[in-house]
Amino acid sequence: MSEFVEYSLLGLLSGGVIALVALSFVLIYKGTGVVNFAVGEVMMLGAYFYYAGTVTFGLAPWIAFALSLGLIGLLAVAVERSVLRPLSGQSAVAVLMATIGMASIIHGAVEAVWGGDTYSPPTLLPRTPLTFGEILIPGTVLGNFVVAAVLIGAFLAFFRYTKTGIALRATASDPVTAAVLGININYSQRLTWVLSGLVGTVAGVLIASSAGLSPLLAAAALGVFAAIILGGLDSILGAIVASLIIGWVEALAAGYLGGKTRDVVPYIVVLAILIVRPYGLFGTRTIERL
Amino acid sequence: MRTGVFHETFVAEERLWDSTTTQRWMLAFTLALFTLPVWGTDYMLAMACIVGIHVIATLGLNITTGNAGLISLSHGAFLGVGCYTVAWLAKHGVPFYLTLPAAGFVTAALGVIVGLPSLRVKGLYLAIATLAAHFILTFVFREWEAVTGGVPGTSIPRASLFGFEVGGDRRVFYLIFACAFAMAVAARNLGRTYVGRAFVAVRDRDISAEILGVNLLRTKLLAFAIGAFYAGVAGGLLGYFYGAITPEYFVLTLSVFYLAAVIVGGLGSVLGSILGALFMTLLPELLRLAAHASSQWFPAVAGLLLPMQQVVFGLLIIVFLVLEPHGLAAIWARIRRTFHLWPFRT
Numbered sequence: 081m082s083e084f085v086e087y088s089l090l091g092l093l094s095g096g097v098i099a100l101v102a103l104s105f106v107l108i109y110k111g112t113g114v115v116n117f118a119v120g121e122v123m124m125l126g127a128y129f130y131y132a133g134t135v136t137f138g139l140a141p142w143i144a145f146a147l148s149l150g151l152i153g154l155l156a157v158a159v160e161r162s163v164l165r166p167l168s169g170q171s172a173v174a175v176l177m178a179t180i181g182m183a184s185i186i187h188g189a190v191e192a193v194w195g196g197d198t199y200s201p202p203t204l205l206p207r208t209p210l211t212f213g214e215i216l217i218p219g220t221v222l223g224n225f226v227v228a229a230v231l232i233g234a235f236l237a238f239f240r241y242t243k244t245g246i247a248l249r250a251t252a253s254d255p256v257t258a259a260v261l262g263i264n265i266n267y268s269q270r271l272t273w274v275l276s277g278l279v280g281t282v283a284g285v286l287i288a289s290s291a292g293l294s295p296l297l298a299a300a301a302l303g304v305f306a307a308i309i310l311g312g313l314d315s316i317l318g319a320i321v322a323s324l325i326i327g328w329v330e331a332l333a334a335g336y337l338g339g340k341t342r343d344v345v346p347y348i349v350v351l352a353i354l355i356v357r358p359y360g361l362f363g364t365r366t367i368e369r370l
Numbered sequence: 371m372r373t374g375v376f377h378e379t380f381v382a383e384e385r386l387w388d389s390t391t392t393q394r395w396m397l398a399f400t401l402a403l404f405t406l407p408v409w410g411t412d413y414m415l416a417m418a419c420i421v422g423i424h425v426i427a428t429l430g431l432n433i434t435t436g437n438a439g440l441i442s443l444s445h446g447a448f449l450g451v452g453c454y455t456v457a458w459l460a461k462h463g464v465p466f467y468l469t470l471p472a473a474g475f476v477t478a479a480l481g482v483i484v485g486l487p488s489l490r491v492k493g494l495y496l497a498i499a500t501l502a503a504h505f506i507l508t509f510v511f512r513e514w515e516a517v518t519g520g521v522p523g524t525s526i527p528r529a530s531l532f533g534f535e536v537g538g539d540r541r542v543f544y545l546i547f548a549c550a551f552a553m554a555v556a557a558r559n560l561g562r563t564y565v566g567r568a569f570v571a572v573r574d575r576d577i578s579a580e581i582l583g584v585n586l587l588r589t590k591l592l593a594f595a596i597g598a599f600y601a602g603v604a605g606g607l608l609g610y611f612y613g614a615i616t617p618e619y620f621v622l623t624l625s626v627f628y629l630a631a632v633i634v635g636g637l638g639s640v641l642g643s644i645l646g647a648l649f650m651t652l653l654p655e656l657l658r659l660a661a662h663a664s665s666q667w668f669p670a671v672a673g674l675l676l677p678m679q680q681v682v683f684g685l686l687i688i689v690f691l692v693l694e695p696h697g698l699a700a701i702w703a704r705i706r707r708t709f710h711l712w713p714f715r716t
Contacts, residue, residue, distance in 0.1 A: 115494045166692045172493055173441055174691050177633050180626055181687030188680030302505075302622075305498050313494065344509040347502035351487070354499050358490040 087335040088328055089217060095327020096225035100283035101304045102311070102319035103232060104276045110314045111252045111272030114164065114175050118183035119280055120301025125186050126152045126281025127288035127297060128194055131201040141204050145285060149278050156277035160270050183298070191295050203289035220290035227286060231279065232320055239316070248272055303330070306346030310353050312363020322361060386558055403547060407540045415539045417655065419611050422546035423604050424647040428631045429557045429640065430600025435629070436638035437566065438593035439573030441497040444484055446624030447507035448598045451477045452605025453615055454511065454518045457526045466610065470549070473606040474599040480507075481598025488590045492576075504625060511617035523616030526609040546607050553600060558640045560596070569593055570638075630683065634690050636697030645698040653686070654679050 101119060108116045126148050133144025159182060167175050205223030209216055239245040250258040251268035259265050287297060307326040311318025326346050333345040353360065377383040387393045406418055427449060434442045452473040459469040487499040511518050518524060560566040568589045571579035580586050609615060627650060635646020661675045694700060 115497070163688055163692070170691070170695060173435065173439075173637070174633070174695060176441065176494070176497065177629060178688055178691050180629070181684040181691070184626070184680045184684030184687070186684075188677040188682075188684065190677075192674045192677035192681070302501075305501060309495065309498055340509075340513070344506055347505045350502040351499060351506070354487040354491055354495065354502075358487070358495060 083335065084332075086216075087331045090221060091328035091331025092324050093217065093221045093225040093327070094331065095307075095324035096228035097283055097286055098304055098307055098327050099232060099320045099323035100228045100279055100286070101301050102307045102323045103235065103316060104280040104283065105304060105308055106311075106314065106316050106319045107272055107276040107279065110316070111248055111276075112164070112269050114179065115172070115313075116276070117176065117179040118186065119276075119304070120298035121183040121186040121190075122152065122155075122277050123280040123284035123287070123301060124295065124297040125155070125190060125284075126277070127201070127284035127293050128190055130281075130285045131194075131199055131288065131293055134202055135199070141202050145204060148285070149281055152277040152281045153274045156273040157270055160273045164269075164273075165266075187295065187298060196295055198292045198294040200292055201285075201288055204285070205289070218290075224286045224290060227282070231282060235275075235279075236316065244271070303343070303346050306350045308360075309350045310360055312360030314364060315360070315362035318360055318362030384562070386555070400551070407543060412539065415543055417651070419539060419543050419546050421648055421651045422543075422550040423608050423611065424628075424631065424651050425550050425644050426546075426553050426607065427601050427604035427628055428635065428643040428647040429553055430597040430604070431628045432632050432635070432638065432640070432643040433557060433560065433569070433600070434593050434597030435632055436636075436642070437561070437573065438569040438590065440485070440488065440590060440593055441494070441629075442484075442500045442594065442597060443497055443622070443625045443629070444500040444504040444507065445597070445601050445628045446620050446622065447504040447511075448477050448481060448601035449605035449608065449624065450511055450615075450617065450620035451480055451507065451598075452602030453526075453609040453620075454524070454605075455602065456606035456609045457519075457524050457615070458517050460527045460609075466545070470603050470606045474602040477602025477605070478595040478599040481594040481601075482591050484598075485591045485594030488594075489587055501622075504622060508617060508620060511620060518617065521617060523614060523618075525614040526612075528610070528613070542607075542611050545610065549603060549607060553603065554640055554644065557600075557643070561640075565589075565592060630687050633687065634697055636699030639697075639699045641702065642697050642699035645702065649698060653682065657682060 101123060104123070105116055105119045108114055108119075129148035129151050130141075130144050133139045133147050134141050137144070139147070163178055163182065164175070167178055203220065203223075205220065205227065209219050239249055247258070247263045248268050248271065250261070250263055251265055252272075255265050258268070284297065287300060291297075303326070304323070307323040308319060309322075310326060311320070311322030326349065329349060330342055330345060334342040337345075375389045377388065382388065387396050403418075407415055410418070427445065430448075431442060431445050434440050434445075455473040455476045456466075456469045459472055460466070464472070484500055484503040488496050491499065512521050514520075561570075568579065568584045571582065571584055572586060572589050572593075576586055579589075631646035631650040632643065633646070634649055635644070636642025657679055658675060661678070690697060
């Protein structure tokens with residue numbers, strides 16, 4: 081029984097970081113309608129910038145973190161201007177392939193510059209573990225969850241209560257009306273990309289600090305697709321709830337069925353969800369009678 | 371637009387190669403390919419085999435994604451299914467003219483299962499469903515050791531026809547060439563049938579198609595099935611060519627490779643599939659030659675080859691999407707038009 085509780089707790093806590101990556105994806109989908117396959121690679125690039133800052137240049141961790149956030153923000157702006165704006169009228173396949181192309185470029189560039197080895201960048205958070213009787217929770221897992229929860233709470237407040245946040249939501253739901261009302265669509269979409277990149281960087285640095293940094297980090301983001309589909313492609317709350325559920329299911333599967341099933345169980349969940357409830361738990365239901 | 375071509379019967383108008391010029395060029399091309407083992411080097415022969423396999427797979431994906439508009443990220447896994455089916459059947463002594471169609475049909479059945487979510491969801495949700503199917507299939511490749519040999523992989527015995535072994539690059543080349551030719555003509559003909567037109571109707575406006583009487587579910591499932599059939603046959607030929615495969619070959623990058631070939635070549639056109647597959651196959655080789663040539667001046671370049679391939683790959687996709695969304699087929703058509711209308715401007 082305590083095994084179940086331990087797996088569940090670990091799963092829920094690791095779901096927090098999955099929620100950050102899912103947030104990064106959903107921000108873009110909600111804001112610009114683009115399915116961004118490069119989420120994992122941006123995450124990885126942010127983590128590598130942080131590593132370069134702390135280890136190669138010897139900066140203090142927080143300064144390197146701030147620097148990597150800035151660089152990823154600049155990259156997001158550059159990408160949005162050069163790749164996504166020219167493609168804004170094209171079909172979904174075209175834009176999807178463009179993001180896949182971006183992912184490939186970033187992945188290749190990272191491997192070319194830093195190689196394929198695994199590094200351990202220093203952590204930003206304390207490492208002391210937490211014990212509840214028999215259950216041991218590593219400090220990094222708990223720390224990651226706390227950071228993720230705080231960040232997501234901040235985002236939810238941002239979207240609800242600040243003018244910029246409401247402007248972003250308006251652009252997301254109806255760009256034409258938002259433009260008529262005087263909101264600058266270009267800036268809004270650019271800001272959405274920047275925010276998504278920043279959230280991805282935070283997630284990347286957290287994962288890299290706890291699990292090690294290598295080009296395989298980007299593959300971790302593929303598991304997020306299960307969470308996104310479960311929650312609904314365009315719902316932030318859905319992404320969070322679904323990430324916790326997916327994290328929990330993954331931990332239980334890894335614990336009871338063995339580590340190999342850990343990668344495949346989320347995808348079985350995705351297929352089941354798509355057959356039973358295609359738009360996820362919280363996604364907007366577009367009524368289609370086929 | 372071609373001038374001076376006058377058809378006197380409907381049959382003549384409907385022919386695939388309807389003018390004497392086209393027929394002569396087609397004949398020359400076929401003869402050149404047929405005699406490739408005679409005038410080509412061994413390297414060219416091996417490359418031609420690989421290009422042939424990629425052409426068949428890209429044709430299939432172009433039917434699913436280009437003609438019917440259904441994004442499929444599981445194509446790489448379908449190749450694996452075809453390959454392992456052929457491996458298993460060939461080990462039990464089934465000849466190649468039965469294993470290849472069997473691989474095609476098994477993969478087509480799997481394609482129908484993967485396409486079932488299209489009953490409920492469209493577009494990008496369907497793409498993610500195919501992504502999920504890809505990962506589940508690759509998991510099965512790694513774990514179902516009785517059939518697939520698990521992580522170390524399996525070997526495929528050589529194809530044989532009445533005791534005549536199809537071994538060695540030359541004979542496999544003819545097998546691949548024959549299959550590729552037949553399947554390309556089949557794909558071209560598909561566009562002229564009810565099924566092909568139904569695909570295009572579903573892609574462009576599926577509600578209107580349904581009003582016109584096209585059964586949406588059947589059409590979408592058929593699109594997946596036909597695409598998967600092509601992938602299965604391509605996978606089987608891959609098995610016969612390499613002789614042994616491991617599950618590591620069928621990764622997500624392979625699916626993305628085929629999607630890129632479809633986009634670079636041109637969505638929805640058979641010529642596009644062929645050009646796209648040719649381009650994507652020859653690109654790594656060109657890069658390798660370039661790295662080799664420049665290694666005299668930049669010795670460190672050789673280690674960067676694989677990452678540079680990925681960067682160039684991604685750059686190509688983006689450049690083609692931004693500058694020429696209709697792909698190589700459109701560029702080819704433009705060049706042809708310039709020659710046809712010369713000295714007039716297009």
